[in-house]
Amino acid sequence: MITAAVPNDDLMSAELLADPYPAMAALRESDRIHWSDAQRAWLVTRYDDVVEGFGNPLLSSDRVRPLLATMTDKQRQSAGRVMELLAGWMVVTDPPEHTRLRRLAANAFNPRRVAAMEGRIRGLVDDMLTRFIADGCTDLIADFSFPLPATVIAELLGAPPGDRDRFRHWSEDLAQVAFGAGGAGRPDRHERGMRGLQELLDYFEGLIEDARADPGGENMIAGLLEGDGKGNVLDLEETKAMLALMLFAGHETTTNLIATSTVRLLERPDQLALLREQPDLINQTVEETLRYEGAIRVLIRWVIEDFTWHGKEVRAGQRVFLLLGGANRDPAKFNDPDRLDITRKPNPHVAFGKGVHACIGAQLARVETRIALAAVFERLPGLRVAHQELKWTPSLASRALRSVHVEHDATQTRG
Numbered sequence: 001m002i003t004a005a006v007p008n009d010d011l012m013s014a015e016l017l018a019d020p021y022p023a024m025a026a027l028r029e030s031d032r033i034h035w036s037d038a039q040r041a042w043l044v045t046r047y048d049d050v051v052e053g054f055g056n057p058l059l060s061s062d063r064v065r066p067l068l069a070t071m072t073d074k075q076r077q078s079a080g081r082v083m084e085l086l087a088g089w090m091v092v093t094d095p096p097e098h099t100r101l102r103r104l105a106a107n108a109f110n111p112r113r114v115a116a117m118e119g120r121i122r123g124l125v126d127d128m129l130t131r132f133i134a135d136g137c138t139d140l141i142a143d144f145s146f147p148l149p150a151t152v153i154a155e156l157l158g159a160p161p162g163d164r165d166r167f168r169h170w171s172e173d174l175a176q177v178a179f180g181a182g183g184a185g186r187p188d189r190h191e192r193g194m195r196g197l198q199e200l201l202d203y204f205e206g207l208i209e210d211a212r213a214d215p216g217g218e219n220m221i222a223g224l225l226e227g228d229g230k231g232n233v234l235d236l237e238e239t240k241a242m243l244a245l246m247l248f249a250g251h252e253t254t255t256n257l258i259a260t261s262t263v264r265l266l267e268r269p270d271q272l273a274l275l276r277e278q279p280d281l282i283n284q285t286v287e288e289t290l291r292y293e294g295a296i297r298v299l300i301r302w303v304i305e306d307f308t309w310h311g312k313e314v315r316a317g318q319r320v321f322l323l324l325g326g327a328n329r330d331p332a333k334f335n336d337p338d339r340l341d342i343t344r345k346p347n348p349h350v351a352f353g354k355g356v357h358a359c360i361g362a363q364l365a366r367v368e369t370r371i372a373l374a375a376v377f378e379r380l381p382g383l384r385v386a387h388q389e390l391k392w393t394p395s396l397a398s399r400a401l402r403s404v405h406v407e408h409d410a411t412q413t414r415g
């Protein structure tokens with residue numbers, strides 16, 4: 001058997017940021033469980049292996065607590081409080097702690113509660129697009145897809161309308177602290193991020209008090225406070241941490257999905273025309289853009305016990321990267337996987353993960369993206385991307401465009 005040469009496996013290289021899919025295809029073919037020196041991690045690219053990875057109890061999500069344990073007293077003083085908050089996020093815990101947190105959070109994301117929010121989300125999307133058009137805005141990310149999910153989350157949590165803009169800034173602070181902690185050359189950004197995070201947590205405490213004073217409310221905080229219906233609830237610190245996680249996990253992901261979906265559809269006029277002819281295809285369109293260019297590139301797991309995986313000796317303490325884009329473009333699972341096809345059905349992509357950590361906000365993200373895309377294409381029929389080359393944010397975790405400068409034909413636009 002001829003083994004194809006192993007491709008560039010540095011996920012942060014300019015080549016793979018611009019287009020990671022050929023390298024993933026080569027890895028799927030030549031080295032399904034691949035040790036990357038560049039990433040110091042195992043790269044997993046086949047659909048079946050990624051799905052197996054989600055269910056393998058030897059691959060742990062608990063990746064903050066071990067870091068906390070190795071911090072010096074000085075490091076703990078500067079970043080420890082935040083790390084403790086992050087360590088309590090269910091996304092970085094394993095069962096049984098994860099099972100408890102997830103059960104207590106489930107009520108906030110109850111499908112009926114999310115469905116009931118559709119009207120409010122539609123109203124917000126309409127208002128934001130009206131402003132986008134009236135103000136002559138041109139950056140679809142900065143002026144629409146970035147502020148939208150933060151505003152939606154603020155609304156869903158019951159924050160007063162005047163406070164919604166603050167959520168955007170807090171979300172940026174949170175990302176700075178969660179991803180940028182300790183980064184060289186940015187001590188004051190980190191400081192600012194920490195101050196912003198503290199402000200956010202204090203703010204959440206106020207919202208929680210308001211929700212407690214008005215039991216039976218409809219917002220998501222009210223849902224969180226109800227707990228599991230058997231008297232078990234999150235304590236105050238856990239509730240604040242859960243709200244911060246919702247803002248963090250639900251903001252940039254949705255921003256990126258709306259932006260990349262818009263761009264990918266504009267690149268495929270046949271698919272866009274089909275969607276305009278058959279608006280009922282909007283759900284399938286969202287699923288297909290999640291598969292084709294999902295918002296998350298890599299999910300990281302820690303190996304907690306040695307095991308052999310398709311002939312490779314995977315060792316305790318090593319990292320495994322589950323590459324969602326590799327799985328979602330695997331020809332063993334999807335016909336003609338590099339083609340965007342909004343009629344694709346079934347579409348069992350893993351853009352929201354799978355197993356115990358599968359995205360708890362998936363329904364909300366779908367509703368938001370569906371409403372946003374439908375409104376953008378309905379109200380801006382002459383929409384075009386103004387720049388030739390797409391610029392991607394250098395991020396391991398996210399598939400994120402930096403900006404999307406658009407032009408629209410004002411004679412056709414429905415303000």
Ligand code: HEM
Pocket residue numbers: 061090091092102153245246247249250251253254257294295296299300350351352353354356357358359360361362364365
């Ligand atoms: C396009 C948008 C989104 C994408 C692509 C996405 C993707 C994901 C993925 C892949 C996971 C699994 C993480 C893992 O296995 O380690 C996850 C988990 C999670 N997501 Fe999302 N997400 C999106 C939107 C949202 C929204 C809107 C919210 C809430 C407001 C949310 C909240 C969460 C939470 C809390 C978790 C942790 C679940 C757990 O650990 O049990 N996500 N998401």
